Amino acid sequence: MSEPLFDPSLKKRKKKQVQFTVDPLGADADPTAPAPDTIDSTTADGTTVDMGSSTAHEQMKLNGDTEAPKPAAAAEEEDEMKAMFGDLKKKKKKKVPMDLGEDSGSSTPVAAGASTPDVGAAAGEAVEDTDFSDLKKKKKSKKKANFDLEAFEKELQSSAGGADAADGDDDVQPTPAVDLDDDADLGDDPFAQPSAGEVLASVSSGNEAWLTSDRDYTYPELLGRFYESLHIANPSLLSASGGKRYTIAPPSIHREGTKKSIFANVSDICKKMHRQPEHVIAFLFSELGTNGSVDGAGQLVIKGRFQQKQIENVLRRYIVEYVTCKTCKSPDTLLTKENRIFFMACESCGSRRSVNAIKSGFVAQVGKRSRNKTG
Amino acid sequence: MSVQNLNSFDPFADEGDPLEDSQNVGSQANYIHIRIQQRNGRKTLTTLQGLPKQYDAKKLLKAFKKEFACNGTLVDDEEMGRVIQLQGDQRSKISTFLIEHQVDKSTIKVHGF
Numbered sequence: 001m002s003e004p005l006f007d008p009s010l011k012k013r014k015k016k017q018v019q020f021t022v023d024p025l026g027a028d029a030d031p032t033a034p035a036p037d038t039i040d041s042t043t044a045d046g047t048t049v050d051m052g053s054s055t056a057h058e059q060m061k062l063n064g065d066t067e068a069p070k071p072a073a074a075a076e077e078e079d080e081m082k083a084m085f086g087d088l089k090k091k092k093k094k095k096v097p098m099d100l101g102e103d104s105g106s107s108t109p110v111a112a113g114a115s116t117p118d119v120g121a122a123a124g125e126a127v128e129d130t131d132f133s134d135l136k137k138k139k140k141s142k143k144k145a146n147f148d149l150e151a152f153e154k155e156l157q158s159s160a161g162g163a164d165a166a167d168g169d170d171d172v173q174p175t176p177a178v179d180l181d182d183d184a185d186l187g188d189d190p191f192a193q194p195s196a197g198e199v200l201a202s203v204s205s206g207n208e209a210w211l212t213s214d215r216d217y218t219y220p221e222l223l224g225r226f227y228e229s230l231h232i233a234n235p236s237l238l239s240a241s242g243g244k245r246y247t248i249a250p251p252s253i254h255r256e257g258t259k260k261s262i263f264a265n266v267s268d269i270c271k272k273m274h275r276q277p278e279h280v281i282a283f284l285f286s287e288l289g290t291n292g293s294v295d296g297a298g299q300l301v302i303k304g305r306f307q308q309k310q311i312e313n314v315l316r317r318y319i320v321e322y323v324t325c326k327t328c329k330s331p332d333t334l335l336t337k338e339n340r341i342f343f344m345a346c347e348s349c350g351s352r353r354s355v356n357a358i359k360s361g362f363v364a365q366v367g368k369r370s371r372n373k374t375g
Numbered sequence: 376m377s378v379q380n381l382n383s384f385d386p387f388a389d390e391g392d393p394l395e396d397s398q399n400v401g402s403q404a405n406y407i408h409i410r411i412q413q414r415n416g417r418k419t420l421t422t423l424q425g426l427p428k429q430y431d432a433k434k435l436l437k438a439f440k441k442e443f444a445c446n447g448t449l450v451d452d453e454e455m456g457r458v459i460q461l462q463g464d465q466r467s468k469i470s471t472f473l474i475e476h477q478v479d480k481s482t483i484k485v486h487g488f
Contacts, residue, residue: 287486289412289422304413310488361486362424362455366414 246324246331248272251315253308256301260292263300263311273323275335279358280318286360287314327351407473409466411487421466422450423459432457443468 249272252264263284270277281300285291288310292302325333325346332347335355345352407427412420426432432449436459440447447461461469466485474480 288488289410289486306488313488361408361410362422362450362452362458364412364420364422364450364458364460366412366420 248315248319251308251311253306253311255305259303259305261302261304261306262295263302266294266300267298269315273319273331274333275323279322279335280315282358283318283322284311284314286358287317289360289363322355325349325351326353405482406484407478407482409469409483409485409487411464411466418462419464421461421464421469423461423469424455426457426459432459435459439465439469439472442472 248269249265251266251269254262254264256262266280267277270280273280277294281292281294284300284302288302288304288306290302290304292300295301319331322335322342322344323333324331325344325348328346328349328351330346330348334345334347336343336345340357342355342357343352344355406425408422408424410422410424412422414420426435436447436449439445439459439461443461443463443465445462445465447459450458450460452458466487470483470485473483
């Protein structure tokens with residue numbers, strides 16, 4: 001599959017990115033993390049957050065060098081923001097229909113889709129409605145955050161809850177179906193993230209809430225303040241984060257007969273991930289509990305019926321395990337084998353760690369026993 | 376409101392022990408693996424491998440069968456030890472069941488699609 005020219009793949013990108021920022025809030029809250037990285041993680045989960053940081057930046061531009069703009073300017077900014085939201089909404093409208101075309105193969109289940117506005121839009125519900133509700137929610141909470149403490153605490157709680165939810169790794173969650181797990185994560189994150197983004201945005205909009213009241217400042221507020229002054233000092237940090245993201249073309253799966261599936265673009269995907277096809281294929285087989293072969297055209301023939309979404313999930317897990325650097329989350333890693341142990345070396349941060357060998361585990365006897373020579 | 380800055384906060388709490396899995400590279404002994412396997416048609420099998428010794432596999436199987444309303448059996452494998460095998464896709468149910476009964480979530484690995 002050829003790479004889409006630009007924006008249409010944005011939704012995909014989002015999906016792909018979530019897996020790398022397994023704990024976005026944690027990374028966000030970690031003051032030792034390098035700044036560009038953190039910004040990446042805030043942008044990772046959706047345009048809403050993207051928008052938040054960009055507005056903050058825009059505001060900084062608007063305000064020039066004033067570190068603490070007056071509250072009187074807030075109304076003005078609000079208007080600006082409205083204009084910006086409007087702009088963004090238009091953009092979204094443009095994006096979503098294309099997404100539908102692309103995503104239709106792996107349409108997300110409604111249970112997960114309904115919980116998140118973004119995914120819901122992808123699932124083909126009323127696109128504009130979700131957009132509006134999203135905007136409304138955001139604006140409301142922002143206004144509240146400026147005034148009362150309760151709402152702010154609620155936000156804090158929700159962000160804490162989000163952190164908890166994000167804490168649990170993507171592997172096991174007490175959700176009704178395992179297939180939904182990744183989606184559930186996707187669902188959680190956009191919720192966790194915007195609240196953090198809002199906190200940041202509301203603080204960085206200049207009217208620090210603790211200035212007017214005699215309550216204590218909270219950690220997110222101070223964090224937001226820190227990033228604000230950081231970005232004022234070095235505007236280059238913001239622009240640097242907008243660059244490349246890790247995208248992979250979705251696997252193209254079709255059926256051969258009734259019992260076999262063909263994974264056509266394995267080699268493309270392996271090339272994109274810089275991994276040996278044998279390694280990827282071994283992982284696929286061990287995860288799916290099946291076997292198969294590579295045919296003459298370089299396509300992978302897998303025994304059993306598999307849908308694109310299922311393969312995508314497994315690939316996602318592969319990327320988390322064997323492609324992204326655990327330290328810096330960068331996908332520029334090399335996998336080398338030394339003394340029967342695989343080592344993954346990161347190109348961007350230089351870290352090196354061993355990764356688990358692929359083991360297929362127990363495979364139950366399926367089908368006729370007479371076919372099995374040992375049995 | 377309590378003073379947040381005085382709370383002790385471990386920034387690496389969610390990172391876990393970095394040397395945790397490097398101690399036994401490649402060994403899968405510590406995990407409970409839940410796998411799925413396709414049979415003919417829409418039918419599937421779920422296998423649970425690597426159950427710690429302190430659990431009685433037979434009783435657990437009985438509980439599984441009752442809880443999930445499915446059949447299942449215990450398979451003794453030469454390499455993998457005792458494996459619980461259930462009919463149908465019970466992966467999420469097994470993992471929630473185990474977590475509810477105080478099995479550490481981080482030791483459970485759900486495989487498959």
